[in-house]
Amino acid sequence: MAKKLGFLVNIDRCIGCHACEISCKSFYQLEPQMRRRTVRELPEDMVGSTIRAFVSTACNHCDEPACKAVCPVGAYTKREEDGIVVHNQDLCIGCQMCGKACPYGVPVYNPVKKKMDKCSMCYELLDVGESPICVSKCPMEAIEIVDYNEVQPAGTVSIVPTFADPSITKPTTQFILPKPGKQVRRV
Amino acid sequence: MITENFSRRTFLKGSAALGSLLGLGAVGTKAAEGLIPLASAKAAGKKEQFYNACPRNCYDTCSIVTTVEDGRITFITGNENNNYTKGRLCVKGNTYPRVVYSPDRIKYPMRQKGRGSGNWERISWDEAYTIIAKKILDIKEEYGTTLPVCLNKYSGNFNILNYATEGMLSSIGYTTRAQGTPCDPAGSDAQAFDMGTAYNNDPEQFLDADYIILWGSNPAWTSAHSMYFINQAKEKGTKLVVIDPLITQTASKADEYIQINTSTDGALALGMIRYIIDHQLYDEQWVRDNSIGFNDFVAYIKNNITIEWAAEKTGVPKKVIERIAREYATAKPANIWIGFGMQRHTNGGAMVRAIDALAAITGNIGKRGGGVNYIGGETWGFNYHTMGFGVPEGTKGEADRYVNMNNFGAQVLDANDPPIKMMWIACRNPMAQDPEPNVVKKAFEKMDLVVTADLYMNQTVELSDIVLPVTTPFETVGVNVSYWHYWMNANEQAIKPLYETKSDLEIAMGLSKKLNELSPGSCTFPVTGSLEEWVEKEFNDGIREMFGVNSWDELRKNGGTAKATEKVTVAWEDLKFRTPSGKYEFYSEKAAEYGHHPLPVFVEPYKGDKEHPIRCMSPHWKLGIHSQFQHIDWLDAIQSHPFVEMHPDLAKKHSIKENDLVHVKNDAGYLTLPAKLTKTVPADTVILYEGWWKDVNYTENFNVKAIPADMGHYSKGQRGIAFHDNFVKIEKA
Amino acid sequence: MHDLPLVIFTILSQLLLGGFVALWWIDRKKGGISKKTGLLISISFLVLGGISLLVSMLHLGQPLHAYRAILNFGVSWLSREIVFYGAFLGLIALSTWFWYKDDAPKRRAIGWMASFIGVVAIFSSAKIYMIPAIPAWDSVNTLFAFFLTSLLLGPLYVAACLAIKRDSAVNISGIIIPVLFVSAIVAVGYFSSLNAGLPEAVEAAKLTFGHVFFWARIATFLAASGLLLLSYVNSKWRSVQIYSAAFAILLASESLGRFLFYETAIHL
Ligand SMILES: Nc1nc2c(c(=O)[nH]1)N[C@H]1C(S)=C(S)[C@@H](COP(=O)(O)OP(=O)(O)OC[C@H]3O[C@@H](n4cnc5c(=O)[nH]c(N)nc54)[C@H](O)[C@@H]3O)O[C@H]1N2
Ligand SMILES: Nc1nc2c(c(=O)[nH]1)N[C@H]1C(S)=C(S)[C@@H](COP(=O)(O)OP(=O)(O)OC[C@H]3O[C@@H](n4cnc5c(=O)[nH]c(N)nc54)[C@H](O)[C@@H]3O)O[C@H]1N2
Ligand code: SF4
Ligand code: SF4
């Protein structure tokens, strides 16, 4: 059976350090204002007690990618073998419609190349048996690639605050929520 | 994303106002466009990899792999051969390509016409050396000594070869030196009184711990690689307790977080000790065999300390103190990590001594996975060859003169006989990192010549007469070790120095050459030698044996990194303490000699006055190391301006809303910053983070007073700074 | 500001549809448009169409590769918009040719086809924006708004042109006033639905109401309505000046509205 690759983002482990975002930026030599992966602050009372929590997201390699549906040049393909949504920059004419249509605002404009850019799940690395940069460079090992056709990890959720309604494009990303500890607060 | 859009919008609205208040230029797009596209670079050519070492003042001192394609760095990441770095870097390390190719780097030596005028002109290295050498010789002529030349160097780069700057100045005669550190002195003294020196277990041993207390330390931000080991331990069942007044990123990951009244940690440790003694939970044998003064200490505890009292002082309920004490005392081994942040108080050293005592009575010292871990220096036994050339023949005087780095401005102003006339600043940004920068500025104004060697046009460079552009680690050679982990990392030259930059060692050689040209014999510093030759001279038998590596060349050829032998990675395993008695000293005569109580006693915290009721802490920031990194455009794109964190209740009292501009002020100065409301901060405290923000006239120190910590004199020559005993008032701007 | 080309493109393309249909309709029903006037208006359509195409290409990162934009016709509404709009302009060109040839039957026959294709083009155009990622766009309002712009601007443009040429004094107000009325109702309905919608929609409404352009849009809308009402009740007011002024004001009003459409669009 074909794979269904997706990110599993462990917010319980994540320290909001942005190393994933910047290592990706460095590897792909992106312009300063561009991101293939974004780390976002979550509401501090999200799980009851006050904590500093962050979530790291990239392209969700959706089952029903909105980017693919709007692109006038057909620059997007969803790989049969693993479901990775690949953006072909050679075709792209930089109309930026995909960035508008993606509920997660994932495709971003490269102001120098004047074309769109998006997380590729580092398929070139995956294809040779290596991990994506953000996965191997996260200091907390908080990001994994999971074949969701193979495993259904327990205790994951498909939505967190700031993450758009998954019913629109059926994103593959799953999250592990923080498990807050006990807090002895000053009175 | 509403929140994002919204805050962006509101900030844009505020930014004009913020700009005028902070006196900053346009915060607009300063992104230099046109990075080399990876694909085309890849297609073109030759790909090489080099080992580098991150030389910043950071626990993690990472081993780095640098990819170079056609002479240009295309990727920088962690070295997988180093089990602590594990092939990963923190967010700052990941920005290194932009550090190297930053459009903001200083490219040539420059002279400023009118200090602070911004009127810089490019000069040649020869001109720069000539101006500086002439000034040194003039000073020597006029005063008969080089004491009017003052060096302020600290922690911008801990490459062992960078001690060349100290060596260079020692090679011209006796000079004045900024002594001490703003960092760890109080805690280091405390551990020196208790154990002879500060010495920590290998942080990889967090995995062996049964119980971990992070006591005023925030590794999620300040030591991400340690945080990994801590989290792994936690996931396999080790309990993680975090004690901090703030719900830090680290505290957010704790099994149990204890919000303590700031600067009362001594009371908490002593309260726990009282419980442990009362319940016979201490390690009687350990104390009997390995310590002195235990009985005196127990007497002090029984007469002065109750758990109720500790609860009252610390704000931590009695039940919690008792439970934590029992858990800690019965876990084997239990590991405490005391952060540097915790001891930046007027009673910081006393607090660390109390926590040390807690670890000692429970027999956790000298155990793998245990310990009371603070800092260590076991791996630093290099030759420091760059410092060993002695003063020129015929030099008058006996020794260097010291001014306190932690009260630098005032002491430079006070120095007479002879006065200080010239300053050399390297690896140091005193205008940003020192308390009371306004006083530092006055000291600068008194100088005939201020020379700063740096990479960027920061606040200190702006007030200098000459700036010398220095290399990044990737353009030079070196070797680095950590004050925390047990690895040694080689630093190879990955690319040729950009522009006209030079390393501090090359600058030392260059200046020496010029001095000897103008006045033969005036400087003993060698004028030749390749960087590889210099670095090889740092190795000695101690280093070879400790790391099992014969030379720098062997180190770089064999994976770029090596770990110290197991013999040193468990602190005090042999239980031979380096105190006068050779034992753990609950009762320390040394402490008494330095004016402290000989026992680890409770010392009252510093109190603000009525005018300034709010504590203002300035801890370390995740997207920067002090004044480095935050200004790099990749990080600027994440956070583009400084802010002040405060509790919504406090904000409400002052009618402050999210992003409103707030004045934070006291006698030392004031700052105007947008507010970030968060319940992670107690309601009697505001938080500013350290950092140099490009085009923003900000340093957290504008309103930080130079209040000394209690200890530091013994091991560091000078006391530390109580950065966090800073009190302010706030109002809506 | 980077959506400005889209503001211009959508307004122009919608104006063209309305204008073309109006000209064709008048030509077919009433006749009496001289060859010269018809040709001039038709050529002006072509010029505007050309401008709209150029401007829309400005919005692309790779204008030279704009031709590729038709590749994904099977899936992408943007491709479809381009194909149909291109065809629409082609048919206008053909119809212009028949103005030149003074071949009324042929141009009337083409008119049918062109009008239909034009409607499909504007429909496709609206569909581009009806995406869940931007709640403020994701409603039939977008469809209404685009066609209402056509109905408001197109006929008025043609009426103004005819009035300049004094070819025939059509009482265009009779058509436009009801459309203005419908527009106002649609707008009220739209903003109340935004306020009842997702947080991003509420935010979009809030941003719109807080924007000075919104109030300028309302003022211009009312001003144009006033003028047209006057011209409706009194034939003296059916002059070149009034029609041109009403057209200019309404064009400004619609452009401001369209600008806000892009500017206040809050992404999920
Ligand atoms: N990202 C990053 N990493 C760094 C640095 C950096 O600037 N940025 N700097 C490096 C250097 S030089 C240093 S010294 C270290 C510092 O490393 P840390 O000591 O981990 O960091 P700090 O932010 O100085 O302080 C840590 C914590 O001490 C807490 N604290 C303050 N007062 C008290 C108190 O009275 N009691 C208790 N229990 N806690 C208290 C603060 O709230 C803060 O959360 O980090 C190093 N690593
Ligand atoms: N308010 C407040 N102030 C603090 C602290 C706090 O917690 N609160 N923390 C204090 C602590 S713990 C510390 S350790 C100090 C750190 O204070 P500093 O040692 O001054 O720290 P940095 O800003 O890291 O580095 C200083 C400069 O070194 C430059 N540099 C980097 N590499 C090189 C090199 O190879 N050669 C030369 N010549 N220059 C180089 C950098 O560009 C930078 O400008 O700050 C202290 N200041
Ligand atoms: S690198 Fe890992 S820990 Fe850091 S923000 Fe990204 S996911 Fe979180
Ligand atoms: S997240 Fe966005 S860009 Fe990625 S596949 Fe889904 S719709 Fe496309």
Ligand code: SF4
């Ligand atoms: S920007 Fe490129 S990839 Fe995105 S929709 Fe337009 S042509 Fe397709």
Ligand code: SF4
């Ligand atoms: S998978 Fe690759 S491209 Fe996608 S965010 Fe991670 S590093 Fe970037």
Ligand code: SF4
């Ligand atoms: S700043 Fe510290 S953690 Fe980051 S790369 Fe350098 S040594 Fe490693």
Ligand SMILES: [Mo]
């Ligand atoms: Mo430090």
